[in-house]
Amino acid sequence: MKSRYQYRIYPTPGQRQSLAQLFGCVRVVWNDALFLCKQSDKLPNTSELQKICITQAKKTNAREWLEQVSVVPLQQSVIDLGVAFKNFFQSRSGKRKGRKIKPPRFKRKTNRQSARFTQRGFRVKGSKVYLAKIGEIKTHWSRPLPSEPSSVTVIKDCAGRYFLSFVVEVEPEIKPPQxxxxxxxxxxxxxxxxxxxxxxxxxxxxxxxxxxxxxxxxxxxxxxxxxxxxxxxxxxxxxxxxxxxxxxxxxxxxxxxxxxxxxxxxxxxxxxxxxxxxxxxxxxxxxxxxxxxxxxxxxxxxxxxxxxxxxSRWEPTSQVCSDCGYRWGKIDLSVRSILCINCGAEHDRDDNASVNIDPSTSLRVNTERSRGVEKVGVGHTHDSKRTGSACKTSDEAVCGEPSTHQESRQSFLDWLTGKESPSL
Incomplete structure (x- = not known):
C-alpha cells in the first residue's frame, strides 16, 4: 500500500532562489500545456505536449531559461496535467466515484507551489536529501521512512514554508480492535x-x-x-x-x-x-x-x-428512541435533552443519535420493532415510512367496534337489484 510521508525542510537562501526558479519553470510549462489543450479540438497526448512545451520551447528565446532547471519536474508537470484531465472526464462520465471534479486551471505565482521528482532526480543521503540542480537540502526527520521512496514532491505553501512529500510503500500493522x-x-x-x-x-x-x-x-x-x-x-x-x-x-x-x-x-x-x-x-x-x-x-x-x-442522511437518528425504538418526530435544535413518552428514558440528543447510528444498536432496535415493541404507544406511534397527518393513529378508535362495511355493501347491492328501496 502506498502512503505519503511529509517532512519540513530548511533550504539556504541560494537554494530558495533555485527552488523559486524551479517552481516558476514548472508553472510555465503547466500553463503552456493547458493553453494548448484548450485551444485544440482534440486533447493532445502527453508525449506531444512534452515535445512542444519543453523540448522545442527550450530552443526559443522566450523559453530558453527552461534549461537552467532539471527536466524531470518539467516532464512530471505535463504528466500531472494529463492525469488531471483524465480524472475530470471520468468524473463527468460517472466512472470516478465521489464529488464532481472541475477541469484543470492555470497556476498562479501567489498560490501553493510544487514540483515532483522521480527516482532519477533525487537521492536520500543520511540526514539530507539531494535534488537535481538544487543540492543537498537540510531535512527535519520527524519519523523514519519505512521504505525506499519512489518519488518526492517539493512544496512551498502560501506562508513561505517548505516541505518534502515522499511516496513510499508501507505494510500497515493491523491490531485487534477493542x-x-x-x-x-x-x-x-x-x-x-x-x-x-x-x-x-x-x-x-x-x-x-x-x-x-x-x-x-x-x-x-x-x-x-x-x-x-x-x-x-x-x-x-x-x-x-x-x-x-x-x-x-x-x-x-x-x-x-x-x-x-x-x-x-x-x-x-x-x-x-x-x-x-x-x-x-x-x-x-x-x-x-x-x-x-x-x-x-x-x-x-x-x-x-x-x-x-x-x-443515509434521511435516517431519523434524532427522532427515534435508542432504547425502545419509539419515534417522536422532529424536534427543534435548541432541545438538547429528550424524555421518551413511551419508555420514560431520558436521552441526550447527540448521544441518542450516535447510539442509533451504531450498527449493533440499530440491529437490536430493528429486531425489537419486528417483534412489536414499538406498538406500545398506540395512539401516538407513526408509521416508519409515512408520517403525514393521515397516517396518525386516532385515540378515538375502538378495537371491539363492529365493522359496518359488509352491511353497507349488501344494502347497496339490494337497492341495485330492486329488492329494496333506498333509504333517504
Missing amino acids: NPSIGIDLGIKTFASCSNREKVNSPDYSRLYRKLKRCQRRLAKRERGSKRRERMRVKVAKLNAQIRDKRKDFLHKLSTKVVNDNQVIALEDLNVSGMLKNRKLSRAISQAGWYEFRSLCEGKANKHNRDFRVI
Whole structure:
C-alpha cells in the first residue's frame, strides 16, 4: 500500500532562489500545456505536449531559461496535467466515484507551489536529501521512512514554508480492535458524540480567528503591489496555516484512535454544502472539518482492514428512541435533552443519535420493532415510512367496534337489484 510521508525542510537562501526558479519553470510549462489543450479540438497526448512545451520551447528565446532547471519536474508537470484531465472526464462520465471534479486551471505565482521528482532526480543521503540542480537540502526527520521512496514532491505553501512529500510503500500493522462497532454523531461545539457515551469537544480557534480578522482588515487597506501589503499577506497566510495545522492535528489523532479501537465505524452522510448556506453557522461548520474527518476515517479504515459505513442522511437518528425504538418526530435544535413518552428514558440528543447510528444498536432496535415493541404507544406511534397527518393513529378508535362495511355493501347491492328501496 502506498502512503505519503511529509517532512519540513530548511533550504539556504541560494537554494530558495533555485527552488523559486524551479517552481516558476514548472508553472510555465503547466500553463503552456493547458493553453494548448484548450485551444485544440482534440486533447493532445502527453508525449506531444512534452515535445512542444519543453523540448522545442527550450530552443526559443522566450523559453530558453527552461534549461537552467532539471527536466524531470518539467516532464512530471505535463504528466500531472494529463492525469488531471483524465480524472475530470471520468468524473463527468460517472466512472470516478465521489464529488464532481472541475477541469484543470492555470497556476498562479501567489498560490501553493510544487514540483515532483522521480527516482532519477533525487537521492536520500543520511540526514539530507539531494535534488537535481538544487543540492543537498537540510531535512527535519520527524519519523523514519519505512521504505525506499519512489518519488518526492517539493512544496512551498502560501506562508513561505517548505516541505518534502515522499511516496513510499508501507505494510500497515493491523491490531485487534477493542470494540466491535461505534457510531459517531458529528456536531459543532461537541465535535463527536460516540455511542460509547464518550464526547470529544472541538478545538478552540477563537484566539487565532480574532488575530486573523484584525490582520485581514489591515490587509484590505494596504496598497496593491506594495511591500507592506506583501508582508501583511504572508502574516495572514501564516495565521491560516496555524488554524489549518491545528485542525489537521486534531482530526488525525481522533480518526486514528477511532479506527484503532473499533472494527466497524459508522458515520452519518451530512449535507455539508447545503448546511454552509446558513450564514449564521457557515463559519462554524466549515472550520469543524466534518468531511475531512470522514475522509480520514475511510482511508485509515481501508488501510487497517476495518469496516467503514455511512448511513443515509434521511435516517431519523434524532427522532427515534435508542432504547425502545419509539419515534417522536422532529424536534427543534435548541432541545438538547429528550424524555421518551413511551419508555420514560431520558436521552441526550447527540448521544441518542450516535447510539442509533451504531450498527449493533440499530440491529437490536430493528429486531425489537419486528417483534412489536414499538406498538406500545398506540395512539401516538407513526408509521416508519409515512408520517403525514393521515397516517396518525386516532385515540378515538375502538378495537371491539363492529365493522359496518359488509352491511353497507349488501344494502347497496339490494337497492341495485330492486329488492329494496333506498333509504333517504
